[in-house]
Each structure stands twice: as C-alpha cells, then as structure tokens.
Ligand SMILES: CC(=O)SCCNC(=O)CCNC(=O)[C@H](O)C(C)(C)COP(=O)(O)OP(=O)(O)OC[C@H]1O[C@@H](n2cnc3c(N)ncnc32)[C@H](O)[C@@H]1OP(=O)(O)O
C-alpha cells in the first residue's frame with residue numbers, strides 16, 4: 001500500500017470534469033469553456049445556470065422557457081415553511097437552509113430517482129426555491145411578514161423583492177447578479193467534492209446538497225465572506241487596517257478572505273467582483289470599505305505575498321446591498337447550487353464510490369486485558 005499521504009488531498013487529481021476549469025498558471029476560470037469574466041459581463045445568472053447544467057448558453061427562446069420554469073417553481077410548501085419557522089431564529093441561517101433542503105427532499109416523491117432528467121429537474125427546483133427560503137428567514141429574524149415570490153420577476157429582482165419589498169436600481173441588481181455568476185462553480189472545491197462524495201454512494205441529490213451546505217458553512221470555505229465583513233467592522237477605520245492585519249499575522253492567525261488552495265497568484269474572479277464592489281460603494285456612499293479593502297490587500301501583499309480570494313470583495317459588496325452578515329454564505333448557496341448539482345449529475349454519469357485509503361497511526365494490534 002502506498003504511504004504517499006497528500007494532506008487535504010492537496011495537488012491530487014481525483015477525477016475528470018467537463019463543467020469548469022481552473023487554471024492557476026493563467027489565472028483563468030472557465031465554465032463549459034467560457035471565461036467567467038465574460039459571462040459576468042454579458043449574461044444573466046439564469047443563462048449561466050442553464051450553461052452549467054445543460055452545457056450550452058441558451059438562445060432567447062430556451063432562456064425564456066427556462067426563466068419561466070424557474071419563476072413558476074419559486075413557492076415552497078406550507079410544511080417546509082412550518083419546519084423552517086420552528087428552527088430557532090438565533091441559529092445560523094446556514095443551519096436553517098440545510099434543514100430546508102432536507103425538507104425539500106423529504107417532500108419529493110421522486111427523491112431517489114437519480115436519472116439525469118430527474119436530477120436536473122430537482123436542481124432547477126432548488127435553484128428556484130432556495131432564495132424563497134433565504135428571503136423568508138431574513139425577514140422572519142426581523143419580525144417581518146413573508147413576501148411571496150413573484151414569478152414574473154428575474155432571479156435577482158425577485159430575490160430583492162422578497163427580502164426588502166422593493167426592487168433596487170439596475171446597478172445594484174447587476175452587482176448582485178455578477179456575484180451569483182462568479183460564485184456559481186469552481187471545480188473540486190471542498191463543498192462540491194462533498195456533494196460528489198455523497199452522490200458516489202448513490203444517495204439522493206438533496207442529501208448531497210445538504211452535506212455540501214455543511215461544508216460551505218466553514219470559515220475556510222464559504223463562511224469567509226461573513227468573516228471578512230466582521231473583520232472590517234471590527235477594524236472600523238481604514239487607517240488602522242494595516243496594523244490590525246500585521247498584529248494578526250504576528251499572532252499566526254489566518255486573515256479571512258485571503259489565500260486559496262489552487263490559486264497562488266491571485267483569484268481569477270477577484271478583479272470582476274472588486275469592480276462590482278466599488279460600483280456598490282459609489283452608489284451607496286460606502287467608500288470607507290473600499291479604502292479598508294485597499295489597505296488590507298496592500299498590507300497582506302507586502303507582509304506575506306498572499307492575494308485576496310472572491311470572498312474578500314463579495315462580503316462588503318453584500319453588506320452595501322443591505323444584507324445581514326449571517327446571510328452572506330446562504331447567498332453563496334443560492335449561486336453554488338448550480339455547480340453542486342451539475343457535479344452530482346456528472347458524478348453519477350460515470351460513478352465510482354469515493355473512498356480513499358488512510359495510513360493507520362494508532363496502537364499496534366493488542367489483546368483485550370482479561371478483566372475487561
Ligand atoms: C470561495 C472560497 O472558499 S475561497 C477560500 C475562503 N477561505 C478563506 O478566506 C480563509 C482564509 N484562507 C485560508 O485559510 C487558506 O488560504 C485556505 C484554507 C483557503 C487555503 O489554504 P491552503 O492551501 O491549505 O494553504 P495553507 O493554509 O496551508 O497556507 C499556506 C501558508 O500561507 C499562509 N496563509 C494562507 N492563507 C492565509 C491567510 N488567509 N491568512 C494568513 N496566512 C495565510 C498559511 O499560514 C501558511 O503559511 P506557513 O507556510 O508560513 O505556515
């Protein structure tokens with residue numbers, strides 16, 4: 001047996017995928033062959049979701065059919081709302097979302113149908129319904145009544161409508177949509193690999209997504225977008241950012257929103273998201289957070305040569321859009337549901353149970369003492 005242990009599976013190529021390609025040498029990320037920056041510039045999130053699941057960008061007619069199908073499925077059942085309403089409202093919203101996906105699975109009579117067509121239909125249903133749950137939770141924590149989804153609105157417009165009762169300026173919608181497109185897919189990241197591992201046992205797609213939500217919640221992964229904004233609020237004054245960061249590094253602490261397992265020379269998505277964040281700051285008078293961003297980014301580059309990752313601009317951009325911090329990782333879920341489910345379908349197309357080996361380091365085999 002090989003004892004070549006790759007901690008964290010770093011550098012291990014675990015399988016093939018045709019969904020996205022991350023090329024750290026050229027700082028590039030493509031979804032089904034299209035550069036993500038170009039998708040963010042010219043496509044709707046619905047078109048990108050279609051691309052991720054079906055392999056091609058939709059033409060106008062296919063996009064209209066897809067958007068109509070998604071719009072019509074946004075409502076969740078009364079029983080899902082009832083379960084969600086019983087979850088304590090001091091829990092993290094990711095806990096609630098995980099529970100909601102379990103409910104969606106339990107309610108689906110076709111839960112165990114793992115055919116590609118059935119799983120695509122379930123993926124589309126989750127894409128449509130998860131924003132309804134996230135918005136409901138956002139309002140319920142403030143003691144506000146639920147706002148029903150509007151099937152006539154696009155993905156981003158409907159989500160703001162369900163959260164705030166209004167649809168913001170097109171520039172805000174665009175920044176939000178850009179974040180959804182950039183967060184949608186990123187090859188074998190920890191949560192996607194979790195989803196694929198669950199799928200590899202021939203479990204159902206809802207179980208895979210539930211597990212992926214658990215993996216995304218951690219601050220080394222999706223939870224970092226929340227931690228970034230908490231850090232910025234704690235620092236408060238951009239003039240204090242550099243010394244704050246250097247103190248953390250001196251104490252050997254990690255600074256959230258920096259570093260990446262695959263990209264060592266900058267995250268391909270950051271320039272696009274940073275530009276969207278700056279647009280948000282200009283729209284809302286939030287330039288203080290841009291100054292904070294610049295200070296932290298420069299100090300980290302000088303001290304450790306480590307670049308920001310996507311969570312670094314996404315966190316303050318969501319803050320400026322008016323979302324509460326614990327909601328930031330659920331926003332990530334609303335996007336990554338596309339990538340996760342595409343990977344589950346791909347895993348099942350040529351499945352092999354995911355089960356690595358371990359090198360045992362416990363005591364050598366021994367006899368049970370007679371008195372035991
Ligand atoms: C959408 C996403 O999920 S993107 C990732 C979001 N996560 C974060 O922002 C959390 C903060 N970042 C990190 O913890 C890491 O960079 C990870 C987990 C993302 C990737 O880590 P790995 O590839 O395992 O690298 P690892 O953690 O071993 O770091 C390598 C070196 O860089 C340092 N380093 C990496 N990231 C950071 C950071 N954010 N702050 C301070 N030091 C860091 C490590 O301390 C280590 O230094 P050392 O060699 O002197 O011990």
Ligand SMILES: O=C([O-])CC(=O)C(=O)O
Nearest residue numbers: 185186188189190261262
């Ligand atoms: O790829 C990773 O390890 C983490 C990441 O950036 C993502 O999931 O978007």
